[in-house]
Amino acid sequence: MSRHRQARAESSLDRSLVALNEARELGEGRLDDATLEQVYGVLERASSRRSLSADHTVVGFFGATGSGKSSLFNAVAGSDAARVAVRRPTTSEPLAMIWGMPGSAPLLDWLEVADRREGTPVPGLTSDAGGLVLLDLPDFDSVQLENRAIVERLAGQVDVLVWVVDPQKYADAAVHNDFIRPFSSHAAVTLVVLNQVDKLAPSEIKPVLDSLAAILERDGLGKAQVAAVSALTGEGVDGLRTRIAAVVKAKAAKSARLAADVAVAAQRLAEASGEGDAAGVHQQDRKQLAAGLADAVHIETVVSAVGSSYRLEATRRTGWPVTRWISRFRKDPLRRLSLRREDSSELNRTSLPPAGAAELARIDSSIRGFADAASEGAAGPWRASIRSAARSNREVLPDSLDQAVAGTDLKANTGAWWWPLFAVFQWLALLVAVGGLLWLGGLAVMGYFQFPVPETPKVEGWPLPTLMVLAGVVVGIFLAVSSKFLALAGAKARAAQARRRLRESVAAVSQVLVGEPVEAEIAHYRDFQAALAAAHP
The missing domain is CATH 1.20.1270 (Substrate Binding Domain Of Dnak; Chain:A; Domain 2)
Known part of the structure; x- marks a missing residue:
């Protein structure tokens, strides 16, 4: 390379x-x-x-008992350093043969290989090949568990895996399922060696190799190099050395x-x-969440109180002065809910009933529906994490919603433009009526005491003081009735405005305490997916 x-x-x-x-x-x-x-x-x-x-390439020889792994190691290394035996266990500790550049000691310390030998030059293996470490490892089917543990550890550490199989057990399911198949992604650094081909008739070698190749294909190692060798006769050993040397030289x-x-x-x-992608948060989901939470905190109760408060205040300001005092005995519904500001200070709490089981259930249902919609399409673990994010502020949500309602400007202290106008005309009408009554009263007193009664001015035959009384009363009642209709219309408008403001306040809280954590978790999920995609080399 x-x-x-x-x-x-x-x-x-x-x-x-x-x-x-x-x-x-x-x-x-x-x-x-x-x-x-x-x-x-x-x-x-x-x-x-x-x-x-x-500068060193670590090549590990792995094989089952009886595969001739150590014999092949010796043949490749041009040495008899590896222990060869028929009875178990054979190799019990990893053995390292080292060629080339210095600096292998820390590497072998990391590999935890204590038995280290300096290799002698081997034609075709070490010439111009760079640093090489050959490891002879214990049998991976050893009856000693510590040997198996060594093999499993070093299989995860060496640079090149050489799987040595023999004609008798090359198709052993345990060999493939437990050791070779887990490394199916490592075909680029895997050599599969069929040893002991000297035990096969020449006509049997190709069918066995084809069979082995088919098994490796099923294992996911279809691209792995396969070699047929005999450690005993030396057949194919030079070719195996050449392949190892080429790998080492490429570095x-x-x-x-x-x-x-x-x-x-x-x-x-x-x-x-798992697979999939979250649907994400959409505006319609936010609206449904806010609507559900708004219902749970009884904003319609507040809206109704706003309308009633407006009508009551309109009556107090524009009603017939003779009867409007009665309205003073009615308590303002907004004041009962602690929602009428007496000054410009902010309110922190309302007097709305605390959230009970039904309200809490509605809150939970709204949160769950929002989380389910946002996590639609995501894999199981991430659906769970998105739902968890949606509920992360569940404990403080009811109190925060109550504070949002308390902090909403309901325009409760704002009057209507027509109130002062009606009030002036009401008082003028009352003054006219009272003036007429006083005039008539004065005339009655003068007649009672036999004083000469002056002639009363008339309009169209009606005495003027009588007309004043009638006009004042009629106008006052007319204004009072008219104000009722105007107050009703104004109350609806004020209630609609309050509903909109309250929903906006609830929506702001739901976005901060539910929407933003969900959006952050979905962004987290997508960052994970992007990182995972980038991790594939």
Whole structure:
């Protein structure tokens, strides 16, 4: 691989690791901990491997008991360092053969390989190939659990995986299901070796290789390289050395291995997250939420009180002065609800009944409906997180809604333009009527005491003081009746204005305490999806 291509691969890996870590962090508290822990382990291993020798390629030989793995290791390494035996256990500790550049010690410390040997030059394997570490590992079907644990750990750490199988057990389901198939995404750094082909007739080799290739295809490793060798006779060993040398020389195995690990981790996150996208929050959803919450806090009770308060105040201001005093004994409904401002100060509480079971149920139903609509289409864990976000302020919502109602300017202290006009005419009409009554009273007193009674002016034959009384009373009653109709119309308008203002206040609270947390969680979900998409190298 050219330096340019290698640098480009490293840069791509950098971006994938950053994106994977971002996706992991965004999944915290939403996805299951086991998956997040696995992803964190991948990130830690990647960070550790990249901080260690980039000049060495670690190639691990993995195989079941009887596959001839250690014999093949010796044949490839040109050594007899690996222990070969028939009875279990054979290899019990990993063995490292090292060629090339210095600096492998920290890498082997990280791999926890204590048995280290300096390899001698091997034609076709080490010439101009760069640093190489060959690992002979315990049998992955060892009866000793600690050996199996070593194999599982190092399978997650080496740069190149060499799976050694034999003609008798190459199709063993346990071998494929437990070990080979989990690394199906690592085809670029996987070699599959059919050892002991010397035990097959020449005519049997190709059918066995074809069968093995078909099984690997089902395992997801259709692109993995497959080699037929015999550690005993040396058949195919040179070719295997050449393949390993080519991988080492390219110096791409480490990045390819880590990229495959990232792809697997990203896939696990994707599976834990599930597919789909949230519908999001729409204006109609906001309106339905606000309407439901408004009903739950009885704003229609307040609206009705606004209308009644307006009519009462109109009667007090424009009613017939002779009878309007009666309205003083009626208590203002807004004052009963603690919603009439006596000054410009803000109100903090109303006297509306506290939210009971029915109101709380209505609040919960409105929140649930809003969250369900917003999370429609999202995968299960994210639907749950969006619903949780919608309920995050549930405890403070009733009190906040009450404060919103209390803080709404209902224009309760604002009168109508016609009130002063009607009041003036009412008092003028009353003065005219009283003036007429006083005139008539004066004439009656003069007649009673036998004083000469002056002639009373007449209009169309009607005595003027009598007309004054009649006119004053009729006009006063007419104005009072007219004011009732005007007050009714004004009350409807004032109530409609109050309803609109109250709904706006409730909508503002619902947006802050319900809408914004839901929108933030949906944005969080989409950031996770974007990071997950970027994590795929």
